[in-house]
Amino acid sequence: MDTAVTAKKKWWSGGHSPFNVSYGKLMMWYFLLSDAFTFGALLISYGTIRFMSTSWPDPNEVFRSFPGLGHANVPMGFVSLMTFILIMSSVTMVLAVHAGHQRRQKDVAKWLIWTIIGGIAFLSCQAWEWTHLYHEGAWWGRNPFVNADGTAATSNFTNFFFTITGFHGLHVTSGVVLNIVILSNVLKGTYENRGHYEMVEKVGLYWHFVDLVWVFVFTCFYLL
Amino acid sequence: MSNTTYTDAGHDVHVADSSTKTIWKTFWILLAITVVEIALALIHLETHFPPKLLVNSIFIGLTIVKAFFIVAEFMHLGHEIKNLIMTILMPLLLFVWFIIAFLADGDSWKNMRKNLAPGTPKPVEKVQVIEHGEGHHE
Numbered sequence: 001m002d003t004a005v006t007a008k009k010k011w012w013s014g015g016h017s018p019f020n021v022s023y024g025k026l027m028m029w030y031f032l033l034s035d036a037f038t039f040g041a042l043l044i045s046y047g048t049i050r051f052m053s054t055s056w057p058d059p060n061e062v063f064r065s066f067p068g069l070g071h072a073n074v075p076m077g078f079v080s081l082m083t084f085i086l087i088m089s090s091v092t093m094v095l096a097v098h099a100g101h102q103r104r105q106k107d108v109a110k111w112l113i114w115t116i117i118g119g120i121a122f123l124s125c126q127a128w129e130w131t132h133l134y135h136e137g138a139w140w141g142r143n144p145f146v147n148a149d150g151t152a153a154t155s156n157f158t159n160f161f162f163t164i165t166g167f168h169g170l171h172v173t174s175g176v177v178l179n180i181v182i183l184s185n186v187l188k189g190t191y192e193n194r195g196h197y198e199m200v201e202k203v204g205l206y207w208h209f210v211d212l213v214w215v216f217v218f219t220c221f222y223l224l
Numbered sequence: 225m226s227n228t229t230y231t232d233a234g235h236d237v238h239v240a241d242s243s244t245k246t247i248w249k250t251f252w253i254l255l256a257i258t259v260v261e262i263a264l265a266l267i268h269l270e271t272h273f274p275p276k277l278l279v280n281s282i283f284i285g286l287t288i289v290k291a292f293f294i295v296a297e298f299m300h301l302g303h304e305i306k307n308l309i310m311t312i313l314m315p316l317l318l319f320v321w322f323i324i325a326f327l328a329d330g331d332s333w334k335n336m337r338k339n340l341a342p343g344t345p346k347p348v349e350k351v352q353v354i355e356h357g358e359g360h361h362e
Contacts, residue, residue: 019304090294212294
């Protein structure tokens with residue numbers, strides 16, 4: 001294939017992909033584009049309801065607990081850890097893709113294992129957070145937190161929180177499953193025999209997208 | 225051309241070092257931005273110093289910077305050809321419209337709920353005299 005991309009190249013004259021990527025990778029991009037609209041719709045509906053409300057619970061009051069610290073007041077503490085874990089797992093994934101380019105089978109497997117560990121760690125954190133909030137009385141349809149101005153809040157806050165972080169967590173879960181499938185193929189030598197590790201790249205795209213969505217969820221629920 | 229357009233093996237070997245360097249550089253940028261965001265949130269919580277509107281604008285700005293680095297470097301979109309970049313980014317412009325339209329809608333609902341809630345005194349200054357003669361066609 002042509003790796004040299006020149007400005008004069010006629011991309012649409014046939015004979016090669018006008019996007020310079022394989023079919024599978026392009027379709028992964030388009031899937032992620034559609035998924036971005038799904039998450040975008042969820043977050044925008046959250047924003048609309050929040051703009052519609054005269055007051056809203058203060059995230060610094062709601063998200064202030066840390067496992068093992070009892071009633072210590074640590075606003076943003078735990079979610080910072082979760083964010084760090086997810087960024088880190090994105091780095092290990094990109095290192096796996098990079099090792100795949102150089103066909104270093106052992107390194108691909110090693111970085112994929114780290115990515116899976118990161119994904120499971122993130123999910124465990126989320127499980128703890130959900131359990132903790134549940135015991136504080138928060139769930140779909142139930143909101144124990146008062147608004148920032150002291151008035152009673154509706155369950156809009158908890159409904160959106162659990163729906164959107166839950167939908168994101170579901171994506172992380174499928175990402176971990178995909179990573180495990182890919183890892184087993186790497187270990188079996190499937191991609192070594194195929195001659196390339198493009199499958200790692202495709203799943204990598206999905207994994208980075210999950211990280212990308214978290215960046216927005218983090219801002220919308222914990223910062224704003 | 226029966227094969228895919230996958231970058232053939234060994235192509236990246238000569239740029240191995242600079243690639244890994246870029247990955248870690250991106251990681252440090254993302255980490256630094258996140259730390260700044262959290263620090264800013266805590267400073268605002270303690271001192272209320274930067275006004276809420278300014279803090280929120282900074283958060284949204286930094287979020288977009290983070291998104292740019294993840295998409296451009298980790299997802300490698302910055303290194304793809306322009307055709308592909310445009311086919312991904314152009315549809316996302318719809319979000320500009322979505323966000324403006326829906327948030328304005330929510331805001332308008334809030335104002336109606338405030339002003340028209342039972343027991344709310346009627347805002348006298350808002351009553352306008354209906355003028356006749358405005359419906360003329362030119």
